[in-house]
Amino acid sequence: MMEDKDKILDEIFSNDPLGLLNVKLKTSNVKTADERLSSSFEEINDFIAKNDREPAPNPSNISEYQLYSRLKNLREDEGKMLALEPQDTYGILKVEKKEINSIDDIFNDDLLGIFDDGEAQSLFEFKHTPREIARAEADFVARRKPCKNFKDYEEYFKTIHSDLSSGRRKLIPFHYELLKENNYYVHNGVILFLKSVKWVKQIQEFESGIHNRPDGRTQVIFENGTSSNMMFQSLYKALHFNGKAITENADNVTEEFYESFTDITEEDQEAGYIYVLSSKSSDPKISEIQNLFKIGYSTTPVANRIKKAEKEPTYLMAPVQIEAEYKTFNMNTQKFEQLLHNFFGASCLNIDIYDDKLRRHMPQEWFIVPLRIIDQAIELIITEQIFKYSYNKDLEEIIEK
Numbered sequence: 001m002m003e004d005k006d007k008i009l010d011e012i013f014s015n016d017p018l019g020l021l022n023v024k025l026k027t028s029n030v031k032t033a034d035e036r037l038s039s040s041f042e043e044i045n046d047f048i049a050k051n052d053r054e055p056a057p058n059p060s061n062i063s064e065y066q067l068y069s070r071l072k073n074l075r076e077d078e079g080k081m082l083a084l085e086p087q088d089t090y091g092i093l094k095v096e097k098k099e100i101n102s103i104d105d106i107f108n109d110d111l112l113g114i115f116d117d118g119e120a121q122s123l124f125e126f127k128h129t130p131r132e133i134a135r136a137e138a139d140f141v142a143r144r145k146p147c148k149n150f151k152d153y154e155e156y157f158k159t160i161h162s163d164l165s166s167g168r169r170k171l172i173p174f175h176y177e178l179l180k181e182n183n184y185y186v187h188n189g190v191i192l193f194l195k196s197v198k199w200v201k202q203i204q205e206f207e208s209g210i211h212n213r214p215d216g217r218t219q220v221i222f223e224n225g226t227s228s229n230m231m232f233q234s235l236y237k238a239l240h241f242n243g244k245a246i247t248e249n250a251d252n253v254t255e256e257f258y259e260s261f262t263d264i265t266e267e268d269q270e271a272g273y274i275y276v277l278s279s280k281s282s283d284p285k286i287s288e289i290q291n292l293f294k295i296g297y298s299t300t301p302v303a304n305r306i307k308k309a310e311k312e313p314t315y316l317m318a319p320v321q322i323e324a325e326y327k328t329f330n331m332n333t334q335k336f337e338q339l340l341h342n343f344f345g346a347s348c349l350n351i352d353i354y355d356d357k358l359r360r361h362m363p364q365e366w367f368i369v370p371l372r373i374i375d376q377a378i379e380l381i382i383t384e385q386i387f388k389y390s391y392n393k394d395l396e397e398i399i400e401k
Contacts, residue, residue, distance in 0.1 A: 057069075173245070173348065192223070292368055351366075
C-alpha cells in the first residue's frame, strides 16, 4: 500500500509541465545596519561630486534637504563618523583622532560623561558644544574663532542662564522680525548674542519676485567663548531651522515702563491705543481656535487702523472685531504692549500666513488667552503689580509667583 502512495507521488512530481512544484530558495536582500549607513553616506558623496558643495537646507528641494538633515545628524554621532571615516572622500565629517597613551587620556576623552561625579546639571548648563552644521547659505560658511574680549560678555551669558532658570526670560519661537541687534538667541543649545550688524542693501530673487532684503556682516558672540562675522541672512536661516529667541528680562521691561508711566506732565498727552482683537477668519485652522486674540498698539484710532485687515498678514488676512480698546496717556504705549506680550509669551500663536503674493509671514501678536485674563493683566500693569504674577496657560489663570 505504501509503495502505491510513493508511486502516485512520483507520478505527480514527474508530470509537472508548468514547473509549479519547483521550489526556489529565497535569497535575503535585507541590508545590515552598517550597509544602510554606508549607502546613505554614499548618496551625500554623490551629491557633493555632482554639485561641488555640501547639501543645503533648501525647502524647495526635498531630496537635498533630506541629505542636509542626514549629514547634520551624522555630525552629531561620534560613532557613525568614525565608522564612515574610510568613505569620507571630501573630509566633511572632520573626525578628530585622539591618541590614548595613559589613564588620563581615557578620562579626558570621556565624551559620554561616563566618569562624571553624578551631580545634577542645570537645565541650561551645556556641557558639550554641538559640532558646526552646514550653513543655509551655500556660498558662505561661517567660521567661528576665539573671542579675544570674551570676558566682557561672560557675565551677561551667566545672567541669561539665571534669568531663564528663574523665568524672568523665556525661550520663544524664532521669527525673522525678532532678529535684532543686542538680543540673545539659542542655536543648537548654545546661547549667542547678536552685538551688531554692518548693513548693506542687497537685491535677492525669490519665487515670489525680486525683493530688497537688507543683509550685512554681523558680530555674533557665543557663550562658548567664540565669535563669528557670518552674514545676517545666514544667521537668520540657521536660527529659522534650529533656533529660539530669548525674551527680554521681564523685570527690566516693567521698570522701564513704569518710569515712563509715572512721568506725568502738566497736561496729559495722548500716547496711543492698546487694543484686543478677535479674528473673523473662515480658515478652519484659525476659526477653530478658542480664545484667540491679537494684542497690539496703535498711534491712531483702532477702527481706522483695521480698515484693511483682510489684506494684512498681521491681521491673519481676514477681517477682525474690536474686543477691547484702551486709550493711553503719558506713557510709552509700545512698552505697555511689550509687557503684555512678555506676560503671555508662552501662549503665542505659532502659524504661517501667506499674503496675496504668496509670501510667508509669521504674525507674533496673537495669543491663545481668555479675554478676562487679558483684562486682568492690563489691570495688574496699571496698578504696578504685574511683576508679582505669571500666567499659567494650562490652568488659564494668573497665579502669584
